[in-house]
Amino acid sequence: MIETVTRKRIEILTDKALQKRVTDAIEKAGIIGWTILPVSSGKGREGVWREESVMGTDKVFVLTIASEENAQALAEALAPMLTNFGFLLSMWDVQVIRGERFT
Known part of the structure; x- marks a missing residue:
């Protein structure tokens, strides 16, 4: 059986x-x-939005996987920007193979 390690997936x-x-x-x-992925549209509290390159409001989805310690450090560093810029940050436990690759 393949051995897995618990890490945090952060989006x-x-x-x-x-x-x-x-x-x-x-x-x-x-x-x-x-990893950065383009996002073309979505809907939130303030309604539907779409990519708008002309206005500079196009969105991206940043994905990373990290240890618990580093995930918490990142969340603390980004906390002020979550409010100031309306970021959305989510994280949860995932099982990964080769856990040493995800610090």
Whole structure:
């Protein structure tokens, strides 16, 4: 049977213009890798929104997997931006193979 390790999967929805700030925070928290995915539309408390490159409000989804300690450090670093910029951050436990790759 393959051995797995518990890590935190972290997903962050943010404006594309702020993705560098998010990835910098990820790296500063000691997390090795991340992935950015484009987001074309969604719906939240304030209604439906769509990608809008002209207005600079297009969104991205930043995904990373990290140890509990580094995930908490990232959440603390991003907490002020969650309120100021309306980020959405979620995290939960996942099982990964080769846990040493996800610090």
